[in-house]
Amino acid sequence: MAKHILAALVENRPGVLARVANLFRRRSFNIDSLSVGRTQRDEMSRMTIVMESDSAEADRLVKNLYKLVDVVHVDHLHSQPSVVREMALVKVRATSDNRREVIQLCDIFRARIIDVSAESLVVEITGEEEKLENFTELVRPFGIVEMVRTGMIALGRGGHTLKDEGFKPNRSRAAARSNVL
Amino acid sequence: MSDEDAATNREAVNPEAVNPPDGGADAVVLTGAEIVCECLLHEGVDIVFGYPGGAILPTYDALTKYPQLHHVLTRHEQGASHMADGYARATGKVGVAMATSGPGATNLVTGIATAMMDSSPIVCITGQVPTGAIGSDAFQETDVTGITLPITKHNYLVTSIDELPEVMREAFHIARTGRPGPVLVDIPKDVQIQEAEFVYPTEPIQLAGYSPPKTARARQVAAALELIRKSKRPIILAGHGISMAGANEELAQLAEKAQIPIALTLLGKGAISEQHPLCLGMMGMHGGAEVNHAIQQADLLIALGMRFDDRVTGNLATYARGSRKIHVDIDPSEINKNVTVDVGIVGDLGEVLRQLLDRVERRPNKAWFDRIAEWRADSELREIVRPAEAPQHPAVPEGKLLGAQVIRDLFEFTAGGAITVTDVGQHQMWEAQYYQHERPHSLITSGGLGTMGFGLPAAIGAKMSRPDQEVWAIVGDGGFQMTMMELATAVQERVNVHIAIINNGFLGMVRQWQEFFYEERYNQTPMVNPDFCKLAEAYGIPTVRVTERGQIEEAVNASRAQTGGPTLIDFVVEKEEIVFPMVPAGADLDDMIRRPTPAEFERQQRERAAAAEVAEAETTELEAPAAAAALGSRFGV
Ligand SMILES: Cc1ncc(C[n+]2csc(CCOP(=O)(O)OP(=O)(O)O)c2C)c(N)n1
Ligand SMILES: [Mg+2]
Numbered sequence: 001m002a003k004h005i006l007a008a009l010v011e012n013r014p015g016v017l018a019r020v021a022n023l024f025r026r027r028s029f030n031i032d033s034l035s036v037g038r039t040q041r042d043e044m045s046r047m048t049i050v051m052e053s054d055s056a057e058a059d060r061l062v063k064n065l066y067k068l069v070d071v072v073h074v075d076h077l078h079s080q081p082s083v084v085r086e087m088a089l090v091k092v093r094a095t096s097d098n099r100r101e102v103i104q105l106c107d108i109f110r111a112r113i114i115d116v117s118a119e120s121l122v123v124e125i126t127g128e129e130e131k132l133e134n135f136t137e138l139v140r141p142f143g144i145v146e147m148v149r150t151g152m153i154a155l156g157r158g159g160h161t162l163k164d165e166g167f168k169p170n171r172s173r174a175a176a177r178s179n180v181l
Numbered sequence: 182m183s184d185e186d187a188a189t190n191r192e193a194v195n196p197e198a199v200n201p202p203d204g205g206a207d208a209v210v211l212t213g214a215e216i217v218c219e220c221l222l223h224e225g226v227d228i229v230f231g232y233p234g235g236a237i238l239p240t241y242d243a244l245t246k247y248p249q250l251h252h253v254l255t256r257h258e259q260g261a262s263h264m265a266d267g268y269a270r271a272t273g274k275v276g277v278a279m280a281t282s283g284p285g286a287t288n289l290v291t292g293i294a295t296a297m298m299d300s301s302p303i304v305c306i307t308g309q310v311p312t313g314a315i316g317s318d319a320f321q322e323t324d325v326t327g328i329t330l331p332i333t334k335h336n337y338l339v340t341s342i343d344e345l346p347e348v349m350r351e352a353f354h355i356a357r358t359g360r361p362g363p364v365l366v367d368i369p370k371d372v373q374i375q376e377a378e379f380v381y382p383t384e385p386i387q388l389a390g391y392s393p394p395k396t397a398r399a400r401q402v403a404a405a406l407e408l409i410r411k412s413k414r415p416i417i418l419a420g421h422g423i424s425m426a427g428a429n430e431e432l433a434q435l436a437e438k439a440q441i442p443i444a445l446t447l448l449g450k451g452a453i454s455e456q457h458p459l460c461l462g463m464m465g466m467h468g469g470a471e472v473n474h475a476i477q478q479a480d481l482l483i484a485l486g487m488r489f490d491d492r493v494t495g496n497l498a499t500y501a502r503g504s505r506k507i508h509v510d511i512d513p514s515e516i517n518k519n520v521t522v523d524v525g526i527v528g529d530l531g532e533v534l535r536q537l538l539d540r541v542e543r544r545p546n547k548a549w550f551d552r553i554a555e556w557r558a559d560s561e562l563r564e565i566v567r568p569a570e571a572p573q574h575p576a577v578p579e580g581k582l583l584g585a586q587v588i589r590d591l592f593e594f595t596a597g598g599a600i601t602v603t604d605v606g607q608h609q610m611w612e613a614q615y616y617q618h619e620r621p622h623s624l625i626t627s628g629g630l631g632t633m634g635f636g637l638p639a640a641i642g643a644k645m646s647r648p649d650q651e652v653w654a655i656v657g658d659g660g661f662q663m664t665m666m667e668l669a670t671a672v673q674e675r676v677n678v679h680i681a682i683i684n685n686g687f688l689g690m691v692r693q694w695q696e697f698f699y700e701e702r703y704n705q706t707p708m709v710n711p712d713f714c715k716l717a718e719a720y721g722i723p724t725v726r727v728t729e730r731g732q733i734e735e736a737v738n739a740s741r742a743q744t745g746g747p748t749l750i751d752f753v754v755e756k757e758e759i760v761f762p763m764v765p766a767g768a769d770l771d772d773m774i775r776r777p778t779p780a781e782f783e784r785q786q787r788e789r790a791a792a793a794e795v796a797e798a799e800t801t802e803l804e805a806p807a808a809a810a811a812l813g814s815r816f817g818v
Contacts, residue, residue, distance in 0.1 A: 011390060014338065019330060026331050056517065063514035069335045069355060072390040164389070 003032075003129075004058035005077040005084060005154050006049040009039070009162045011070045019068050020047060029053075029061050033086075033151030044072065044164065048153045073163045077154045084154040087126045089114075090136060093143030094121045102142055109135045120145050208380045213342045214243035214373040217306065220349035221250055223381055226277050228253060228268065228645055230261040232288075234281025236321060237308030239373035253645065253674055256666035258285050260638040262292020263664070265303040267642030269296075270625045271600060271650070273425070275356050276303040276642060282310055283321030286367070287328065291632060293363045294332040298629025299448060300421065302361035304352050305329075311371040312340060325367050334362030339369070342377040354386050359393030360512040361425060394511060397528040402536045404524045405483075405507045410542055412481035412505070414549045415441045418464065418493075421448035421628070422486015422510060422530050424621035429453060431534035432485065438538065440545035442553060444472045446487045447613055448628040455617035461553065465493035466764045467610040470773055471556035473764065476501055477771040478552070484508045486530050489519040490629070495770035509533050562778045563761070566615060569730055576782050581755040584608055584683045586730055588615040591653065591681060594737040599651040600625065602643050604636030604660035606690040608683035610760045612655050634663030637680065641671050644678045651679070651741065658684040658710050668720045671747040679740045680749040682713055685756050693759055697774065717749040726751045 010016045017036060024031050032050040039046045051058060058076060065074045077084075094102045099121070106113055106123055109131065115122035125135050129152065136144065156162075211219065217240055221229065230253045233241045244252055255261040258280045265276030280289050286307040296303045310319040326338045335355050337348045345368070352364040409415065423432050432452055436443050436459045443453055444464040453460050464472045473495075476482065482504050487493070489508075494500045497519060506522040508515070509530060516525035526533055565574045566589045577583065588611045601616055602625040603609040609626055618624050625643055627635040640654035661682055671678055688706040695703050714724040723743055725736040727750055740748040761776040777785060 014340070015326065015330075018327070022330050060514065060518070063516075066390075067512070067514055069388060069391045 001052055001054055003078070004051050004053060004055070004061075005082070005152060006051070006058065006062060006065070006074060007077050007154060007156075007162055008047045008049065008065055008074045009072045009164055010045050010047060010068075011072060012043050012045055013070050016045070016068075016070045019070065020065070023064055023068065027060070027064055029057070033149075035151035035153055037153070041164065046162070048151065050152050075156070075162050077156060080160050081157040082154050082160070083157060084128055084152055085126055086129055086132055086150055086152045087124065088132050088136070088147060088149040090123045090125065090139065090147045091120050091145040092123060092139045093119060093145055095119060098142060102139065105135070105138055111135060208378040210376050211379040212239065212243065212374060212376050213345055213368065214239040215246065216342070216345050216377070216379050217349065217368065217373070218243050218247040218250060219379060219381065220346055221277065222247065223350075224275065224353045226275070227251060229277045229279050230255055230264040230268070230642065231279030231306075232258050232261055232281070232285055234283075234285045234308065234321070236282035236310055236370045237279060237285070237306075237368075237373075238281075239370060240279070240306070240308065240368070243373075252279075253670065255638070255670050257664065258288030259291050259634065260641075260664055260667045260670060262289045262303065262305060263295065263632075263635050263638035264642030264645070264667075264670075265305070266292055266296045266299075266301045266635075267602060267625055267639030268646040269302050269361075269642075270299075270639070271622055271643035271646040273302070273357075273427075273622070274646065275353055276301075276646075277306065278303060279306045281308045281321070282325070283323045285321075286323055286325040289365075290328060290332070291630075291634070292638075293329055293365065295627050295630045295632045295635060296363040297332045297334070299627065300361050300425065301363065302356040303363045304356050305363060305365040307365065307367045308373070309338065309367045309369040312369045313371070315369065325365065329365050332363070333365050334360075336365040336367070338367045339372055342372050342375045345372065345377075346379065346382055350382060351386060351388065355388075355391065359391075360510075393529070394513070394527045395529050395532050397509070397526045397533045397536055401524055401526045402533075402540075405526060405537060406540055406542075408481055408505050408507055408524060409439055409441075409483070409537075412543065413546050414475075414479045414504075414552075415439070415481040415483060415543070416461075416475050416479045417441050417443040418446065418476070418482055418484040418487050419443050419449045419452040420446045420485060420487025421452075423449060423452035426486065426511070426530035427621075428486075428531040428534050429621050431531055431538060433457065434538055435534055435541060439541050439543040441483065441543070442475065442550070444468070444476060446490070446493055446628070447626060448624075449487060450613060450624045451618040451621045452486075454619040456619065463613050465490075465770075466495070466766075467614065467760050467762065468493070469557075469614075470560050470762045470771075470775060471553055473762075473770045473773060474556045475553050477769075479504045482506045484510075484520075484522075485534070486510060488512075488515045491519070491766075494519065495764045495768055495772070499769040501770075559778075563776045565761075565776060574776075574782070575779050575786075576776065578755060580729075582728060582730055582753065583758055584685065584689075584752070584754045585611045585615055585758070587681070587683060587727075587733060587752045587754060588612050588655070590730070590733040591655075591737060592616045594734050595651060595653065595741070599623070599653045600643055600647060601653045601655055602626070602636055602640035604654075604656040605631045605633045606657040606660060606688070607685070607693065607758070607760050608655055608657045608689070610690075611683070614760075633657075633660035636660055637664050637678075638667045638670075640678045640680070641667060641674070641676050644676050645674070648677075652677075654678055654680045656680065656682055657689060658682055658686065658713070659688045659708060661713075662710075665716070668717060668722060668747065668749075672720050672722065675746045677744050678747050679743075680717075680747060682749065682751050683754055684710065684713065684751055685754050685758065686710060687756055689758070690760070692757070693763075696757075696759070697763070698765070713749065713751040717747075722747050722749050724749045724751065726753065728753045 111125035261278040265278040269276035310322045326336045356364040461472045462469045507524045508522040509526040513527045636656040644652040692706040717724045762773040
């Protein structure tokens with residue numbers, strides 16, 4: 001078992017996200033996180049999929065993703081040198097008594113405080129998964145009021161990119177294009 | 182399907198289409214509905230199976246302007262999707278089904294799922310409520326693209342008339358290429374009504390995320406050749422992919438050149454003639470015992486266009502344990518899915534087999550064939566279907582007509598030349614065991630989904646696709662009643678399909694499981710049936726009832742002599758016949774329930790009689806269980 005990070009370039013057609021999500025459910029893939037966002041090209045979105053599994057299972061997911069007509073390219077970033085980041089917003093209980101302590105922790109982690117109120121702070125923290133986890137563990141004793149994580153996003157380092165050359169957007173379809181939802 | 186078929190499809194483009202595919206013609210203004218019809222013509226479609234309704238009505242109205250598109254009115258949309266499927270399987274051409282929104286579309290679903298499981302190329306066109314009403318729970322609105330998402334190769338909701346021609350073209354392209362499959366196109370009513378300039382797109386189809394593989398990598402070919410060269414007990418497992426790729430000739434050549442026996446999956450029947458000396462017959466749950474033994478004892482499996490379904494592997498943990506494995510398939514996701522292989526090759530089977538053929542070499546091993554021959558001799562001892570005049574297996578009840586005999590005789594009296602289309606159940610397995618197929622696409626059956634009700638409509642579709650061929654629908658009394666309303670379609674269209682009902686008064690296959698695994702509690706499997714002959718006569722269909730083996734030839738000949746429409750034979754067969762051999766679900770592939778040999782059978786009978794005497798002497802209140810045991814023992818179970 002290991003953490004596998006897959007990146008998929010998909011055409012921005014209606015229903016693509018549903019197709020990918022359905023694939024997870026239908027073939028019972030256990031997904032840790034999925035994040036979807038725009039890319040350098042209007043017609044394409046990029047999905048980052050993280051799963052805890054053996055490599056045969058990750059392989060199976062890659063092959064099944066490729067079967068979807070809207071999926072242009074899939075890469076197993078685990079096997080490539082890549083940069084991986086995730087962001088979390090954490091609302092930590094912090095009153096005048098302990099606010100300084102929390103701020104100190106944030107400094108150490110290079111986390112930013114983006115909202116302050118009498119009872120709490122909202123902290124923005126970006127980094128690899130481990131860093132986010134360490135941070136949340138350390139602030140947990142103060143009380144985490146609520147929190148949200150984006151899921152991981154990743155890019156290959158240097159010259160390593162997801163292939164999209166073959167892809168030319170379709171004239172008449174461009175008009176009808178919408179987002180992946 | 183082969184490139185050749187794809188080419189035929191393209192050439193079949195109708196000359197009367199507004200814009201011939203070579204382009205050049207001026208654009209014309211057409212409605213969305215007319216564009217759909219134009220696109221169908223460009224794809225070489227000649228028949229559409231369907232059922233009208235509000236949301237698809239503009240397209241039905243447009244059809245009146247396109248007499249080249251023959252529309253077949255089914256009696257249920259499930260019939261339409263099965264007919265399109267049968268049509269497709271008989272030729273490799275794409276079958277087309279059409280239905281209205283909501284209930285019309287949901288009725289297609291079983292047929293779509295059936296086509297998906299067996300990789301059959303069909304395109305389903307459904308009407309949808311107008312774009313503005315989508316999502317409002319409008320009258321007869323269903324999220325059809327949502328419902329069919331997991332059971333289509335791809336689907337589309339067309340939201341603008343501008344994308345309609347491209348979507349239609351992509352739909353057919355995706356359905357027929359690579360690993361074929363069903364594609365659904367959902368078209369809102371307003372899109373069908375809108376008008377737009379229509380120019381048939383001529384540029385090559387651009388689908389960045391879709392490019393079916395062709396040839397294998399040289400390294401993999403070399404690895405496969407090395408395994409073949411070194412093998413002592415190899416066996417080829419030939420699946421549906423062989424005939425779909427048109428690689429039948431290459432398969433025969435490979436087997437002959439390397440002297441490797443071939444086992445067939447159910448849908449692989451027809452991949453090579455079953456008369457071919459290297460063809461062993463069907464493998465799996467109801468496959469030949471010698472075939473399953475050979476697979477378990479092999480030192481090399483060469484799996485070609487098959488997917489290691491649980492019905493052919495049995496217990497995966499003990500499946501062909503001593504063998505290396507080569508797997509060739511066009512779908513990469515099939516490789517290492519159920520069975521981990523040594524060499525996985527992704528590509529078109531025709532191409533890959535030609536790559537292998539160039540350099541394949543292997544020293545034949547007579548001992549391997551001798552072993553298989555021994556297993557086969559043992560199977561023959563246990564055989565229940567013998568010529569009428571030969572001494573019968575003692576387990577055959579006197580004077581009873583067996584389903585297995587019906588199929589064997591049908592094979593004989595049609596000279597093995599028919600296209601047979603089966604339903605699902607015992608009769609399907611008897612057809613697989615006793616009807617020896619010679620040509621590709623000559624057995625049409627629902628293998629993957631096992632859809633009861635498939636037989637009759639698929640046979641109608643097959644006959645309409647291949648009017649030159651003799652077509653038999655071999656159906657059970659249960660499954661027939663699931664889609665028997667299509668008798669009317671066959672009559673209305675004067676489709677000359679011969680229907681053989683293997684009428685055992687039971688959901689026979691389920692009854693068999695109850696006999697073996699549920700202590701003979703026959704819950705909900707006996708059926709009170711209508712008089713099938715009278716039923717068919719109500720449609721004006723000529724019928725015969727057969728109750729004895731001696732009547733089969735005449736009945737079959739009488740059916741074959743009829744040409745103007747469907748015929749029906751009601752074969753009233755033994756109610757409690759068993760399909761042997763049987764690998765219980767999940768058991769090891771060579772752990773089969775066998776019919777006893779005549780000697781074993783007689784010994785069992787003697788032992789039972791002795792035991793019964795003892796029991797009677799000891800107690801008098803055991804009557805019910807003893808009766809049940811006697812029932813279960815008729816075939817030596
Ligand atoms: C639509 C559907 N429902 C249920 C089943 C489960 N099933 C498999 S075989 C069978 C019995 C079929 O009976 P019949 O059509 O009379 O054929 P027989 O086995 O008697 O030859 C049933 C109920 C199925 N395959 N398909
Ligand atoms: Mg029956």
